[in-house]
Amino acid sequence: MRRLCALVLILMVLAAPWPAGAADKELVVGVEELEYYPIYALRDGDYVGAAREILDAFGKDRGYRIVYRPLPIKRLFAELINGSIDVKFPDNAQWAGDVKQGTKVYYSQPVIAYVDGVMVRPANKGLGADSVRVLGTVAGFTPFAWLDRIKAGKTQLKENPRMELLLKQAAVGHIDGAYASVAVASYVLATSLAMPGAVVFDSDLPHSRDFYQLSSTRRADVIAEFDAWMVVNQARIKFIKESMGAERGIH
Structure with missing residues (x-):
């Protein structure tokens, strides 16, 4: 006591x-x-x-x-x-x-708290990890949940200097998915890009949940x-x- x-x-x-x-x-x-x-x-x-x-x-x-x-x-x-x-x-x-x-x-x-995950076009949600051949991320960030697939050559990593450009690339299909903070990506899509829902978080794909x-x-x-x-x-x-x-x- x-x-x-x-x-x-x-x-x-x-x-x-x-x-x-x-x-x-x-x-x-x-x-x-x-x-x-x-x-x-x-x-x-x-x-x-x-x-x-x-x-x-x-x-x-x-x-x-x-x-x-x-x-x-x-x-x-x-x-x-x-x-x-x-x-x-x-x-x-x-x-x-x-x-x-x-x-x-x-x-x-x-x-x-944060979730780092893959944002994909709505039509591609649920297709599984094999559908993500090219994964984009912001330069300097490490997609820990995807490292095994990247090292095995199953997924290619492409870096981008800005979140806006990264999400645009995913939205138009230049990359198969954008690995990013779900909260940040959701905010950018709804505000500066004015493209809410253009890409969505696929919780079935490998992702990281931490703080x-x-x-x-x-x-x-x-x-x-x-x-x-x-x-x-x-x-x-x-x-x-x-x-x-x-x-x-x-x-």
């Missing part, structure tokens, strides 16, 4: 907002230089999306002055490993294992603080994700 009370007290102290006037502490957050809205994106040089709303709320409550540093995906992993950034978002323990090998990386509890996390190699204290903050701000985080559609189409 004493241990439980002590744990609750620690969580309350860690998660409580800082008093007004507390000195801001700079926190450098490495983020992907990628259009992945509504989860995250760069708009006129500003980092926007559900991820920023959540991290900004944490920073405000805990007295951090957050500095977002957008970087290409591969360089961002390098900056994480060499400690040039305080924390990285998004990350996952399953990503870039070869790059992280030999380095201790601290991960937060899940922040945003985006905050990570660090040098600030385990921030990761622990962020976890404690999330515990007492679950409703607030849920509202941000639902209002922005960050987990659209995954449940």
Whole structure:
């Protein structure tokens, strides 16, 4: 009972907002230089999306002055490993294992759930994995659920620098499917492309279901603080994700 009370007290102290006037502490957050809205994106040089709303709320409550540093995906992993950034978002323990090998990386509890899967033309839904001979993805992303088929030569991987172009290629049949975040693809189809339903998620094809996390190699204290903050701000985080559609189409 004493241990439980002590744990609750620690969580309350860690998660409580800082008093007004507390000195801001700079926190450098490495983020992907990628259009992945509504989860995250760069708009006129500003980092926007559900991820920023959540991290900004944490920073405000805990007295951090957050500095977002957008970087290409591969360089961002390098900056994480060499400690040039305080924390990285998004990350996952399953990503870039070869790059992280030999380095201790601290991960937060899940922040945003995601499904990465194949978007196909409606007429091709349900045809099975053998129908996907050419699979497209955004440059720098790894379609983990398809690696065995790619290595076996059953599926060819084609990278594209932008989500909009990737989805257009799938819609007109230049590729057999587009491997992407279901939430992001759904948003792009409905907004910037104005092509809702042109391609749809085929849940029968190999896909990955996991979570985006905050990570660090040098600030385990921030990761622990962020976890404690999330515990007492679950409703607030849920509202941000639902209002922005960050987990659209995954449940």
